[in-house]
Amino acid sequence: MSHQETIGRSAHKINPNKAPIDPSRATPEGKYKHLGIWIFLGSETVLFASLFGTYIALKNSTAGGPTTQDLYGLELVFLMTLLLLTSSLTSVYAIYHMKNNNFKKMQLWMGITGLLGLAFLACEIYEFAHYITDYGFTFRSSAFGSAFYTLVGFHGGHVIFGLSWLIVLMMRNAKRGLDTYNAPKYNTFALYWHFIDVVWVFIFTVVYLMGMVG
Amino acid sequence: MSATTTQKRGLGTVIWDYMTTVDHKKVGILYLLFGGIFFLMAGVQALLIRTQLITPENDFVSAGLYNELITMHGTNMLFLAAMPLFFGLMNYVMPLQIGARDLAFPFLNGVGVWLFIFGGLLMNSSWFFGGAPDAGWTNYAPLSTQSPGHGVNFYVLGLQLAGAGTIISGINFIATIVLMRGPGMTYMRMPLFSWTTLVTSILILFAFPAFTIALFLMQFDRMFDTAFFDIALGGNSIIWQHLFWIMGHPEVYILVLPAFGIFSEVIPTFSKKRLFGYTAMVFATFLIAFLGFMVWAHHMFTVGLGPVANALFAIGTMAIAVPTGIKIFNWLLTMWGGSIKITTPMLYALGFIPSFTIGGMTGVMLGSTVADYQFHDTYFVVAHFHYVIIGGSVFGILAAVHYWWPLMFNRMLSEKLGKLEFWLFFTGFHLTFFIQHFLGLMGMPRRYWVFLENQELDLGNLISTIGAYLMGIAVIVLLINVVLSYFKEPAPRDPWDGRTLEWAVPNPTPYYNFKHTPLTRGLDPLWIEKMEGDGKIKPAEPLHDLHMPYGSILPFLMSLGFTIASFGFIYQLDGPHGRILIYIGMAFAIGCMIVRSLKDDYGYNIPKEVLEKEDD
Amino acid sequence: MKRWMGKFKALMLFTFLTILLAGCGKENLTALDPKGYGAEISFNLILYITFIMIGVFVVVMVIYTIVLLRYREKKGQENEIPVQVEGNTKLEIVWTVIPIILVIIILIPTIFYTFDLADTSEASTSINVDVTGNQYWWHFEYQDEEVSTSQDLYIPTGEKVYLNMISSDVIHSFWVPTISGKMDVNPENVNTMYIEAYEEGVYWGKCAELCGPSHSLMDFKVIAVSPEEYEQWITDMQNVDPEEVPADAVAQEGQDLFQNNCMGCHALGSAPSGVGPNLTNFGDRTHFVGYLEPTKENLVDWIMDPETLKPGNKMTGTYDVTEEEADKIAEYLMQLKPSEVTPESAGGIID
Amino acid sequence: MWLELQIFGFRALWSPYFFTFCLALGVIYYLVAGPYRHKFGGKEKPTIKQHILMYTALFLLYVVKGSPIDLLSHMMFTAHMIQMVVFLLIFPILVIKGLPLWIWEKALRNKTLGPIIRLLTKPIISLLLFNGLFSVYHIPVVFDFSKSAPAWHFVIHSILLIAAFIVFIPLLLPFKEINTMTPLLKVGYIFANGVLITPACVLIIFTKTPAYEAYLAGGAWLQALAICVPGDVLDGIEITLSGPEMFSPLSTINDQQFGGVIMKTLQEVVYLTLMVRVFFGWFREKSRDVDPVSVEVN
Ligand code: HEA
Ligand code: HEA
């Protein structure tokens, strides 16, 4: 195809003199991405709903192994909930700064988001290790074990994916600053992160709280 | 001389072009090509099945092989033939119909198609790696978890990959239709094929993730010793059935709604009349989709869910007859008072109406719980779903292939051969499957490797097999037709006197689709211009530079990486080489993703001056 | 047009002819000639819905035919443009409401009988049989009588017999088309259904859920006898002495061989079933392993090479006997006829 | 069933007080919306259709909260669910459509009421509010509590009713502050309503054991009855009553499942009707017109 004119990054510069716009939705691609991630999260909802359904169906099938009451302790889970909720909040700040075209602050808050996510992940790993070593409770112990680790682990996997995404995003753009090409990427990440957070709230309620009650 | 006219290029260039393409038209053709290949494979498997059943207690194939054949036939047909063929058509036609230049996410479109292709190849490669999956396309646990060998692992991972591709395409279609409709193309003016694309995509979006999870559970049980379906450890095999059918039932509407869309294009075109009751047609589509999510347990009437659940699902199931009926009658009334021209696509549409109605009616009979206690898992069910699938989806695909062939390949298919093919296929189809209703009621369960002598099932099965061969001949006629068309003159523009936007583009379709953004002034925009104007679509805005995306090899490589990892998963229980493959494959795929996010891709512009020289 | 209709008619005629030729299928297998409660209800419902469906189909086809006859493009009028009708609310309401009514008409008896067939309130006062589905054979245990048997299920006519079904491995489905619809046999829970046969007879049963290579060979029989004969059969079965030594010498040897090689899996008398079928009344089987004629040659073939006759079965390769020994065992097994009441009492198998 | 019910006496069966109340509401509506409307700043008279809608609404209200159905709702879950559907899904729609617009406008422009309505009828909020409350109400503990404490029963039902009004207002009232959704979103909104109410129904339908104390023999159900049967009547007959099955042709568990099915199916019917109206109103006209060539397209 000979009739091409290459487009440069300059086309995506944000003009600071113009009235503030939402750089994440200034281009058609940005708009598509914004809708796209919402649709994607819709299908993720079904994904987790199926896992929740499986978990609820199997949560009492302990096959003589540890039960929900034996295992769960609220302190750690509570801490994890706090960590993740806060990280959602910090990502809101980051997006707020993005809309004001303040790249530094956005990176800062995104960084904090990432750190909180890491802390959450550490807690989760500790929790799993605790169950495995202290109770011998693995995902092969019983159907309940399989369902528990799969549900919570799937969420954990989403956190890991989100964190890797964030790290790549932040490192890639650290030098170049904000433009309408990368703003949509931050925006989609933030939405994804909120979703993970919401799912955790459900895990907290359905798995841990309801598990404590029995 | 138009710049888009393809010069003779080397085969290598063409292949590389397709491997790196993100153009919705080429992706569509990839879907059609591989969907077609899988269709032929599954069709040959069907012929083998029918050959085995030609006489009682036949030993043409062994019992184990027979189960592999039906499993691969069902899975290939549904997930790797019918659905991708529709995806191909949607990919090619839908953006043209709504006046868009491409899909919303061209790169993801590439990922979707390659995931499908590699997933399909992965699953079918099982034949060469010690045997195909053999637990039926429904793959019920615990038969599937206990199935020896690697067959079922291929099913799990193959469908996992293809399924991921499917979800990606679904998201892509939705975003495209919501955001990229051309000026004036409001929802109330969208052609029905685009509507059904939208609704089908919504179905995919909500149905397939349940299957993704089901496959994960199956994978964990088979490869990592978890206990989801292991009864000894408290597992429950019914969970698989629920998750499977929560996808499986919407899946059948995923298969038939696009066909409804196609007929809603074909019938008005060849009746020279606008679609009767357009609004009701759109609403009925939604209703079918909506109700489609509440009936999955009608495949589980005999599982022992209890009378309340059975009654509830019977109600939901039968309710679907109502919107479908609305559609049937609206099609009939579209033809009423029209001027019907019988071409090959129209023949398929005409064959569709009685065939699908029969299939739908047997569906309603199946929906009656108590009657289903007799029908379930017999050849009556086999007859039902081939009636709806072949009479609906396959007729739809064949109609569309003949209808849009000139648009896609710039050649006409021969009408003579087309009609011959239709009659062979139609006769063969009814011969094969009508008799099966009775076979089922006479006591022949499905998935039977052999039926016994002296059970008065011989004649029916013989007739059925003969019918299947007729269909085989019909498919060969189609193939001949396709090959011959290559040597023909280029097709004229708009050969069928079309009504919708896709017929307004020059032939062959330029890679940027529309030079001018087309203005839609009402339903059936091209028809309106033909009636009220000069037959040309009006430009919505002055000519300007067009922004296009670059092609990329990354979708191909990424999918390849996942496929390598899948092989690893399949073999990881056999020793360390499996695990090594997992690491290599995943690293490769993730590497591609990182490259994608590090390398900026801004696309390119086609300058206005270049466009000015092109045909309209 | 002519050609079109011609072909269609020929097709229809052909299919109807074949149906006539085929009749309604084999008397003791078909669901089209019900001889039991469940099957009768299903069949009546099937007929009822079929009539409604034919009615709808006729309406569709009448419109269809009129359209095809009247509105084909005529020669010389290719350029005429038909009126572009947008729709007709009244008509559309008609074909929305009529199907709704039809569907409701179908649903009422459906729901009624769904509850009727699921009713287990009389189970405690009726005959209860525990059914176990195994890859590829069926086991039956009469709860209160301490009688157990495999492959052939004896029931009295005119009585509801409750089946409590569970599977020992994968999912199977219990189906006796002529007397009852089917129900799945799941590994994780007991499913209960009842069957009632109106007439004496040997009814063919089929496994209707894919359960492995020999799914199609997992046949069984339900033998409906008169209540008196049923009582007789129960008593005979209760009185079986599994150790009883047969009269002739060959069979005696066979018994020894059987006890040494086979008793690890097979049971005699009321002993609970093991890995293999209970063979107490083997000599009375209508068929064995589901589909083989109960002749001595077949039996020897089976013992020598089960895999060919029933791929994937669980007996292959678990013992080591010679052809000669097999012959003796067969002699012994063929003599296991503990009861006067046999399939013949129910009229025998229909061939 | 009918005969057995007679032991509760006329007052419990037909609630004459409540009947008077509904009648009074009807009269007030007639007067305020009709002859005396100018006193309240009303403009147009309600149409005949609105009259019919309103009186049907009040009649239905009496049927489900006053007639024997109300009494039965304390003994049969199925009756309870029928009550719920009419009370929460049909009654509000009829009232919203039946009241003349100016009354709604007044409420909306009201200094205190207006902002509250506007806030609560934000689609996301109204959606979660109604379905959340409905689901919470059907958690066994809450449900049993409500059926055992007459005052709370009243409060809870009133809150549910308000939530039900709130959920339908953004769909049905034409004012632009609250009617913010495009037709497509409205269809989605109705759809989401259908989805969100499903978990409650599904749990009710698929539990294998009776979940609600209030319908079990012994104790709890009698307390529940006290809500609508005068104390003296109840004291008099208590000894002769074995349990709620006595009034019902269904076993407790079947009754519960059946109730769930009724809820789900009827709710589906109501929502589908709404959807049809929204959709056809939007589509039918629009798909017919052809824009003139000169029209400016955005
Ligand atoms: C394209 C695919 C497709 C379509 C469209 C349908 C459509 C329908 N199907 Fe089918 N079905 C399958 C594919 C499909 N099905 C497959 C693949 C299986 C088997 C899976 C397996 O086990 O392997 C299956 C199995 C299946 C079963 C389970 C059987 C069993 O295993 O026991 C049932 C039971 O209810 C059922 C019902 C229906 C109904 C009610 C419809 C309705 O949507 C039909 C509606 C249409 C009409 C009714 C005709 C037109 C209407 C009128 C002219 C109006 C007037 C009509 C009336 C008033 C009745 N189907
Ligand atoms: C899209 C779906 C679809 C389609 C189109 C078909 C098409 C056909 N099907 Fe299939 N079928 C299923 C989906 C489909 N089927 C499913 C889901 C099952 C259930 C599986 C299970 O139980 O798990 C099933 C099961 C099934 C059975 C039951 C098996 C059993 O239960 O034991 C039978 C038996 O007759 C059958 C027959 C046929 C036949 C004869 C065709 C014919 O229409 C096929 C026509 C096509 C051809 C004949 C191709 C011809 C090709 C050539 C001539 C080759 C040319 C070659 C080259 C150039 C290389 N199918």
Ligand code: CUA
């Ligand atoms: Cu057992 Cu099929």
Ligand SMILES: [Cu+2]
């Ligand atoms: Cu279905």
